[in-house]
Amino acid sequence: xxxxxxxxxxxxxxxxxxxxxxxxxxxxxxxxxxxxxxxxxxxxxxxxxxxxxxxxxxxxxxxxxxxxxxxxxxxxxxxxxxxxxxxxxxxxxxxxxxxxxxxxxxxxxxxxxxxxxxxxxxxxxxxxxxxxxxxxxxxxxxxxxxxxxxxxxxxxxxxxxxxxxxxxxxxxxxxxxxxxxxxxxxxxxxxxxxxxxxxxxxxxxxxxxxxxxxxxxxxxxxxxxxxxxxxxxxxxxxxxxxxxxxxxxxxxxxxxxxxxxxxxxxxxxxxxxxxxxxxxxxxxxxxxxxxxxxxxxxxxxxxxxxxxxxxxxxxxxxxxx
Numbered sequence: 001x002x003x004x005x006x007x008x009x010x011x012x013x014x015x016x017x018x019x020x021x022x023x024x025x026x027x028x029x030x031x032x033x034x035x036x037x038x039x040x041x042x043x044x045x046x047x048x049x050x051x052x053x054x055x056x057x058x059x060x061x062x063x064x065x066x067x068x069x070x071x072x073x074x075x076x077x078x079x080x081x082x083x084x085x086x087x088x089x090x091x092x093x094x095x096x097x098x099x100x101x102x103x104x105x106x107x108x109x110x111x112x113x114x115x116x117x118x119x120x121x122x123x124x125x126x127x128x129x130x131x132x133x134x135x136x137x138x139x140x141x142x143x144x145x146x147x148x149x150x151x152x153x154x155x156x157x158x159x160x161x162x163x164x165x166x167x168x169x170x171x172x173x174x175x176x177x178x179x180x181x182x183x184x185x186x187x188x189x190x191x192x193x194x195x196x197x198x199x200x201x202x203x204x205x206x207x208x209x210x211x212x213x214x215x216x217x218x219x220x221x222x223x224x225x226x227x228x229x230x231x232x233x234x235x236x237x238x239x240x241x242x243x244x245x246x247x248x249x250x251x252x253x254x255x256x257x258x259x260x261x262x263x264x265x266x267x268x269x270x271x272x273x274x275x276x277x278x279x280x281x282x283x284x285x286x287x288x289x290x291x292x293x294x295x296x297x298x299x300x301x302x303x304x305x306x307x308x309x310x311x312x313x314x315x316x317x318x319x320x321x
Contacts, residue, residue, distance in 0.1 A: 032070040032142045037122060038184050039129025039137075043068070045122065050095075059293055063095040064120050070138040072117045072145070074153065075106040081113035082156040083317035086143050086175075086197070088119050090166030090206075090289065093135070093221035096120050101165035101203075104292045108304055114317060115155050117146055121171060125221045132222050132235060133183040139175040140183065140195040148190045159316045161199035161246070163307075166259060166289060167218045169205025170237065173267070176200040176248060177240040199316050200248045201307055204256055204288055207237040207263035215259045241270035247277040249310050251303045253286030277314075281306055 045066035052061040072086075089101035096102075098118065106116035121138040128134040143160065150157040164172025179196040186192070206218045209232045223231050233239045248271055252264035261282060271278040286300035295301040311317045 027073060027075055029071055029073045032072060032138055032145060037070055043127040045126040060099045062098045064098060065095045067120050067122045070122055071120045072142055075110040075116040077110040077113045077115060079113050080115055080154045081318045083159045084115040084155040085109060086117050086119060086146060086162045088164035088168035088171040090168040092217040093123055093167050100291050112308055115153050130183055135171045136174045136178060137184045139171055143195045143197060144190050144193040147193050159198055162197040163201040165203040167206045169202040172200060173202055173205055173237040177242060177245055197246055199246050202250045204252045204259055205263060206259050207267045209236045213260045213262040238266040238270040241274045243274045245276045247314055250280045253283045253300055255285055256288045258288035
């Protein structure tokens, strides 16, 4: 059994018992914005946390709807190695999946020395002034905030990456490729810092907004029911590839029937064309949304080890002990 598999089983033992993750001594929580999030004068969002598990002995499965106060939950390792990840869970831009595509992975990476910041972010169809850029506002501000507090968390501000799952992969991809897009008015000195991640890990990402491979729910939530060709291009990750993007790792399953693997293939080809250091792993089986819990017993369960080794090889974390 690999070290990651052992950590995964231990984390699941805690989560199955119904621990209110995050609740341990190594976690803390704080808002991304110093006051109200920008552009909320006409927002319709009403924040609520919904538990989706069917029985008390099942794994926790919470989602956040109607995010009003974007938040970072910090998972601090016993032995920090200086690396850090801003993590964006998925949810089709309709909600944010906190346990399955956030806290579980955060626990695993923190156990390997990486400080992880799981982000809840605002959703674009709820009346925020920034519209489809509202999650980019939150992710830019979050990365700048982490970078500004690097000494407090014992991390290297030059080894700060982003990881996103599904629609959260689109959030992470937008930050990876549009970190310098001006999407909000600076509010304090933190906003003078760079929002460019040093590396990017995109897990079965929503990439394209164009038919026939776009994820319909994400596209509708992001761009509405009748987006223009210009909007489709502006928010398709493959059309935003740029030569100064950070190194990118993409993981996908060939049998994903929700977000087709062509999302990953198109982005990988676009990054290579711009000579961005990019690596792609496509597994034959895994489906969509495997995260950790649905990867157990399948080849796709290797993705955390692949990611850690890639981070190590690229110089973003020390060798695993």
